[in-house]
Amino acid sequence: MNNYFGYQGVILRVNLSDGKISKEPLNLEDGVKFIGGRGLGTKILFDEVDPKIDPLSIDNKVIFATGPLSGTATPTGGRYMVITKSPLTGTVASSNSGGFWGAELKLAGYDAVIIEGKSEKPVYLNIADDVVTLEDASGIWGNLVDETTTKLENIHGEKARIATIGPAGEKLSKISGVMNERGRAAGRSGVGAVLGSKNFKAIVVRGTNKVNIKEPDKLKGAFSNSMTKIRENGVTGQGLPAYGTAVLVNIINEHGALPTNNFQESHFDLAEAISGETLAEKYLKKKDPCYRCPIGCGRYCEADYAKGAGPEYETIWGYGSNCGVSDLGAIIKANYWCNEYGLDTISAATTIAAAMELYQKGYIKKEDLDGGPELVWGNADAIIEWTKRMGEGNGLGALMAEGSYRLCENFGVSELSMSVKKQEMPAYDPRGIQGIGLNYATSNRGGCHVRGYMISPEILGLPQPLDRFATEGKAEWTKIFQDFTAAIDSVGLCLFTSFALGADDYADLYNAVCGTTLSGNDFIEHGERVWNLERLFNLKAGIDPSQDTLPKRLLEDPISSGPSKGWLSKLSETLPLYYKERGWTENGLPTDEKLESLGIKEYK
């Protein structure tokens, strides 16, 4: 029993170079200021890692961080974040995952684990409450994720929770992630490669402790209130439980904003075949919810040999319409191989789409394919086989495993990479949805939808409808969504709760657990602090504001058909307003005044 509330008060440090494992007290002031999870992890990274380092060098560190609500009786308290410097983007990376692993780490007694240095031989970390050891990983190095997980479960028991990299991370693929419970991914920005560069395979964790709650009665009330809102909300109470995220395929396609053939089109005639409705009808076997989740959007699907978690909307889009593929069974198989090799499905799928455009335009030639399936639009065999070749790092697959930007740059046409800051954009064409484009351009980890999910107001009408084509108001809303999300990622809950919960609800949960007195506005301001800290890290890393942009295609080529025909991204209108809204200079630099008010001036 420790003296903390919400926090466990312990940060675990593992130095792989000398094998030393130490436990350090959490400075509670850091918790108060940066909450936990994404915020605390970014603070540790900034304190300990020079932003200018090579991300795959021994100097980089990887921080697995939970939030103060992780492992508590709050809805969706199982999230964790992986924070490091990204080898894909050169920015700060903070990849979020669900499942059960994050809660297990917290219940083992840790707010965060810092992995530093480099091991001479492959190792993994075993955490059983306060007993922590580094173990030989030679027997699992090179194994796929399922095999790795099974072997570790056989050694440490079925109750152990396992987060591991796959062969893609071992081979330093810049689009590799960390997988937990086989099918959950801290997928984006190449965090798996940083662990691979350290000869570090996995963390096995078993936790049997509790988290101290400051005001249990107050928490019961806040919990009950938030559960009622989640159950009564159409998205979290009905839509996501029934169809998962895949239901978005038809929604976004009907709006004419479903990127198709590497964003050359924005409407897919065969969308119904890859829709959430079709998934539920033909392939869904069961729901697969995370720790303490009342929403349960997770899916478990089967297509022949491919059995497991997913596919999510982003994956279906990436391998589906964006590659011109309408074979949902093949998409499930491609998703399966991403999970097995530990590849980020968004980046892997979108890189294949970029390769298809390179093939279409004659940059990649048939002789470059080493006998592999032709990279032509709609080729279902290609999405499966080229995913495996990326995972194995074979031939052209090795180049593709570097992500779409480096692939296209290799052929002298980097503009064909549909990425921001070298990270592939997700499944919404920003020409037909102006706010999400501003979010993509300004996201602190490059192309990403979950840094500021403007789809919520612009398409779903939550918390209020915004005209998706308009530019007015988008700067303000983008900032709020970005700051709000940074706070949710820091507290340790799932972003999907925000369809139903407002800032006051999160503050109530946080206050009851930690004994604090934050208002909803305070909660969002904490997120703003995290956002600005990430921005400062990126600026010091050399990612200048000129990179707050979108691929040329989205700024210059109007959508050619469908409901969004004729539209372009109007980023040149929204970006200056966004900088102003953030209280930054017109050149996109945080001002001393802003940093002073957020209490992070010393990081400038």
Place this chain on the structure above:
Amino acid sequence: MKVTIKLFATLRIGRGKILKKEYPEGTIIRDIIRDLNIYEKDVAILLKNGISTKMDKEPADGDTLSIFPPIGGG
């Protein structure tokens, strides 16, 4: 006037995916929703030819309506 109505997710149950219907001039979308036995509260996203619209609007001959219940999130 002829109107194509595309239904999604749970709204398909007992109604089908794509309906081709004919309505007299002056029919507004609210009338069509009622004709399909759909509660207004179950309509979260309403599009006319892919563009957001409202219940009191009148479709034109050949228009396509897309109707979604409260769903989404990805």
